[in-house]
Amino acid sequence: MKITILDLPPEEEPEIIIKCEHITDDLAKLINSFKQGSQKLTGYQQGNIHLLSPNDIYYFESVDQHTFAYCEKEVFEVKSKLYELEAELPSLDFLRSSKSTILNLNKIKSLTPAFGSRFEALLKNGEKVIISRQYVSTLKEKLGL
Amino acid sequence: MNKFFNMLHYLWTAFSTVVTGVTCVTTVFILIFWGTDIDLGVEILWQILMVSAICSLGSLILYNEKTEFSKKQMLIRFWVLFAFVNVVVLASGYHFQWFSFSNWKMVAGMELCIIVVFASTIIIYSLAAQKEADTMNKKLRERAK
Numbered sequence: 001m002k003i004t005i006l007d008l009p010p011e012e013e014p015e016i017i018i019k020c021e022h023i024t025d026d027l028a029k030l031i032n033s034f035k036q037g038s039q040k041l042t043g044y045q046q047g048n049i050h051l052l053s054p055n056d057i058y059y060f061e062s063v064d065q066h067t068f069a070y071c072e073k074e075v076f077e078v079k080s081k082l083y084e085l086e087a088e089l090p091s092l093d094f095l096r097s098s099k100s101t102i103l104n105l106n107k108i109k110s111l112t113p114a115f116g117s118r119f120e121a122l123l124k125n126g127e128k129v130i131i132s133r134q135y136v137s138t139l140k141e142k143l144g145l
Numbered sequence: 146m147n148k149f150f151n152m153l154h155y156l157w158t159a160f161s162t163v164v165t166g167v168t169c170v171t172t173v174f175i176l177i178f179w180g181t182d183i184d185l186g187v188e189i190l191w192q193i194l195m196v197s198a199i200c201s202l203g204s205l206i207l208y209n210e211k212t213e214f215s216k217k218q219m220l221i222r223f224w225v226l227f228a229f230v231n232v233v234v235l236a237s238g239y240h241f242q243w244f245s246f247s248n249w250k251m252v253a254g255m256e257l258c259i260i261v262v263f264a265s266t267i268i269i270y271s272l273a274a275q276k277e278a279d280t281m282n283k284k285l286r287e288r289a290k
Contacts, residue, residue: 110278132214145281
C-alpha cells in the first residue's frame with residue numbers, strides 16, 4: 001500500500017483520503033481505528049472513575065435502566081445507553097446480540113447453537129452470552145458470510 | 146420486506162422438511178396398517194400437502210423477528226407446537242379416514258409417526274444450526290489471526 005503525506009496549510013483541517021478499489025476487511029479495520037482514535041469509555045466502579053478501552057470490554061449489558069461494561073474479570077457501570085454505545089463503538093468489532101447486550105466479536109472464543117434458533121457465544125473469559133436469532137444475520141454479515 | 150422474505154423462507158424450509166418426513170412415515174404407515182393391496186387416490190397427496198402446510202404454519206409460534214423469547218418461553222411454545230401438530234394430524238387423519246380411533250394400534254402408529262416427523266425436523270434444524278455455527282467459528286478463527 002502506498003502512503004502519501006502532504007504538507008497542509010495551518011488553517012486547513014487534517015484529512016485522510018483512502019483510494020481503493022473496494023473496502024477490504026483490513027482496510028475497514030484501519031478506517032475503524034482512525035474513526036475510533038484513542039476513544040475511551042468512562043466506567044464507574046464503587047465510586048471510582050476508570051477509563052476503559054473498547055478493546056478490553058467483552059460485552060455491554062443493560063439491566064434495570066443501567067448499562068454495565070463487562071471486562072475480563074471486572075464490571076463497570078457506564079452512563080451511555082446501549083443505542084448510544086452501538087453508534088459510538090467500532091461497528092466492525094461490536095455487535096448487538098440481543099435487546100439488552102452488545103458483544104465484542106474479538107472476545108468470542110466459539111459459537112454453539114442454542115435452543116430456539118439462537119446461538120450461544122463462549123467468550124475468552126469463559127462467560128456465555130446469548131445471541132438472539134434477530135441478530136444472527138448481522139453477525140454473519142460482520143463475519144463476511 | 147426483507148423480514149417478510151425471511152419468514153417465507155422459514156415457512157418454506159419448515160414445509161419442505163415436514164412434507165418429506167410425512168411422505169416417508171405415510172409410506173411406512175400404509176404398508177403396515179393397510180398393506181400393499183390398496184388403491185389410493187390422488188387425494189391422499191393433497192391431504193399430505195394440506196396437513197403439512199397447516200403444521201408448518203403452526204411453527205410460526207417459534208418464529209418472531211421482533212420479540213426475544215426466553216428459554217422458558219421457547220420451551221412452552223415448543224410444547225404448544227407439539228400439541229398443535231398432534232391435534233391437526235389426529236383430527237385430519239380421523240377426518241380423512243387414515244385410521245380409526247377404535248383401533249388402538251393405528252392410533253399408536255399415527256402418534257409414533259407424529260413423533261418421528263417432529264423429532265426428525267428438530268434434528269435436521271439442529272444439524273443445520275451446528276453447520277452454521279461451524280462456519281461462523283471458522284470465520285472467527287480467521288478473524289483472530
